[in-house]
Amino acid sequence: MYGLRTESTFDAAHFLTDYHGKCENLHGHRWRVVAYIGVDELQKAGNYKDMVIDFGEFKSALRELTEELDHSFIVEEGSLAPQTLACLEAEGFTLSMLPFRTTAENLARYFFDRLSDRGLPMSQVDVYETPNNCAVYRRG
Ligand SMILES: Nc1nc2c(c(=O)[nH]1)N=C([C@H](O)[C@H](O)COP(=O)(O)OP(=O)(O)OP(=O)(O)O)CN2
Ligand SMILES: [Zn+2]
Numbered sequence: 001m002y003g004l005r006t007e008s009t010f011d012a013a014h015f016l017t018d019y020h021g022k023c024e025n026l027h028g029h030r031w032r033v034v035a036y037i038g039v040d041e042l043q044k045a046g047n048y049k050d051m052v053i054d055f056g057e058f059k060s061a062l063r064e065l066t067e068e069l070d071h072s073f074i075v076e077e078g079s080l081a082p083q084t085l086a087c088l089e090a091e092g093f094t095l096s097m098l099p100f101r102t103t104a105e106n107l108a109r110y111f112f113d114r115l116s117d118r119g120l121p122m123s124q125v126d127v128y129e130t131p132n133n134c135a136v137y138r139r140g
Contacts (some may be wrong), residue, residue: 002042003123004052006059007034010070014102017079026073029129031104033111035062038123058120072096092124104128104135112137 013113124138
């Protein structure tokens with residue numbers, strides 16, 4: 001199997017719903033997302049001959065997704081009262097609403113699925129919440 005790996009980071013705020021500990025409070029991370037694709041065969045002809053895909057295409061796809069979340073407050077849908085959301089928006093804060101608890105595990109699966117939806121042959125995504133702690137999602 002041949003593989004490519006690229007990575008991107010984003011800064012955002014979040015809190016964990018129904019979590020008992022310090023992470024129930026609003027706090028921030030510089031999340032580091034490392035994405036891997038894998039194929040059995042390289043491209044056979046043309047501009048991308050003997051490549052998995054162009055590094056530039058892979059890098060841009062991941063960056064577009066991390067840019068969507070960068071410098072935002074990532075909120076699990078249903079975790080804040082509508083009035084709270086309205087006040088935050090009225091203050092001009094950027095909210096990123098996601099339909100899951102914002103764990104590193106779920107974010108890894110989120111990036112895996114969003115990149116797969118773009119037609120990339122994903123094999124794994126790692127999401128680091130801190131330099132030492134990383135969640136891995138892989139399939140196939
Ligand atoms: N398996 C998981 N465990 C935890 C997650 C997670 O996504 N998956 N997330 C959190 C919190 O978001 C928290 O921010 C992380 O806390 P912690 O590991 O304590 O990180 P710190 O930056 O505070 O690390 P220090 O070692 O204290 O500097 C919790 N667990
Ligand atoms: Zn956290």
